[in-house]
Amino acid sequence: MEIAPQLCSLFERYCMFKDLKRFTFAAALTAVLAPSAFAAEIDFSTRPNYIPNNVVVLTFDDAPDYDHTAEVVNALKAKNAKATFFLNGENWSSLSADESMRALVRRIANEGHTVANHTVHHPHLSEISNSDVEFEVTGMQNLVDSVFGNSSHQLTLFRAPYGDPYQGNDPSNPKESYTRIAPIVAKHAVHIGWSIDSGDFDCNDGDGDCVYNNVTRALGTPGNGDYGIILMHSVYKQTALAVPRIIDYIRANGFQIWSVEDVVRARYGKSSYDIIHGGSTGGGTTNPPVTSGDTYSIVSRFSNKCLDITEPAGVDGAKLQQWDCHGGQNQKFRLQPVSNGIYNLVSLASGKCLDVDGPSVANGAALQQWACSGGTNQQVRLKDSADGSKIISMVNSNKCLDIAGPSANNGARVHQWDCHTGSSQTWFLRK
Ligand SMILES: [Zn+2]
Incomplete structure (x- = not known):
């Protein structure tokens, strides 16, 4: 030395x-x-x-x-x-x-x-x-x-x-x-x-x-x-x-x-x-491609917990939260293509779509599941982040899927918020 x-x-x-x-x-x-x-x-x-x-x-x-x-x-x-x-x-x-x-x-x-x-x-x-x-x-x-x-x-x-x-x-x-x-x-x-x-x-x-x-x-x-x-x-x-x-x-x-x-x-x-x-995409690792129609767990970069539908999992209006990843159906979402680069996230547990309550364009509006309707409040865009994660934004509001707080705890609600690319808004799509 x-x-x-x-x-x-x-x-x-x-x-x-x-x-x-x-x-x-x-x-x-x-x-x-x-x-x-x-x-x-x-x-x-x-x-x-x-x-x-x-x-x-x-x-x-x-x-x-x-x-x-x-x-x-x-x-x-x-x-x-x-x-x-x-x-x-x-x-x-x-x-x-x-x-x-x-x-x-x-x-x-x-x-x-x-x-x-x-x-x-x-x-x-x-x-x-x-x-x-x-x-x-x-x-x-x-x-x-x-x-x-x-x-x-x-x-x-x-x-x-x-x-x-x-x-x-x-x-x-x-x-x-x-x-x-x-x-x-x-x-x-x-x-x-x-x-x-x-x-x-x-x-x-x-x-x-x-x-x-x-x-x-x-x-x-x-x-x-x-x-x-x-x-x-x-x-x-x-x-x-x-x-x-x-x-x-x-x-x-x-x-x-x-x-x-x-x-x-x-x-x-x-x-x-x-x-x-100076860009907004690309970076340290290659972003793994996601495939339309395939099923993913959606894991928060901030908390390492999974996007999860609260109980009872089958009803319209059941809210989205984060929870320890356990591989259950209420933590699995199918990436259903709508049009170029736009998807529905369909719950494997319920067959319902990720949905903005309201439909609201406000910060803090809750995300929930609802019967798939074709509305833009059920449509998401995926954007590559620098570390292989994705930023998920809602088409109706241009706001991003975000963990309230941000909290690292089980049960923290997932809502929409102005996009800021912080780790509470970056998610890994894992098979
Ligand atoms: Zn050194």
Whole structure:
């Protein structure tokens, strides 16, 4: 491990002092040319005010490595939890040269985790030239493209090694290094800081208690501690040992696990892909096609619960809610084509159509089932979201299928609301 950079990460003033000495004409020019460039960031903040206080996000830096990243991925699989991995190309292993490491990165993606960018070589960005910063970001994208054999994994989430120069930056008086580097990164990705540093690199080898205690002490209980993005490194034994216990703690204490993309959406109302590329569709993973006439469970990205018809399931007016997915007929919907891109969602339990009560065009109007009538208040459009999920809007109101609250609880009503692409309005259609 590099000691000085870790000190830099821990003692921000040390880094700022170094930055002051690095002021260059080129940096000044960048500052003049791009003083107000929009750089979307999830900054380093305890208790971020744009997400609920029981949200945590699992992130792992510096993968892949030969010893412990696979153990972390095993633990996540065993606990059915998803994380974001900020990958390096040439750090603890060589992603360009080692097929086993390339296979590990494919496995991370295939098991539903997000792959993100942590540079090729893990440098201090404040200590390298603009062209080298550009290379560290785009070179990692090229490596990941070569790992997957295509460009399906766009690395629109980025974390600078050591948080340099983002950590401790004051937006009202930005560091020179920040002013120089952030616009370069922002062309390619949203920078992701953290709220809770697990300090795993500082724990003794194999001391899982140390990592566990650092994280759980910070978290406490919802409303009574920190929350948000947790920084860990998948390359340490102590981290691999702590991860299952941390997940158990998170769940036992009423926290919910979000993805980094969920946080980006909560902050900016759109995915990192859309922020960078300006579109409203496409993105990190290929959207699985849906097939007219086929039957799906409709799973909330926000809660991981299923769209569900309340009892009694057979009557007109039975309301829609979310509930733990159990595979029952009242959680299955047939995608019945109406016209190009427009469908009815027909309950397998009742043969009735998803329907806006009223029919209303107002926010908060309840969704229910009703005998299929051909009305536009029973017709939906499906729009691809960046992560393979769908946004479902009602044709009569142009409003979106949304979880009231949003609540993560069983029984939370599903209603229509102005579309905002937050995770309470994104759904996975699963067979
Ligand atoms: Zn790192």
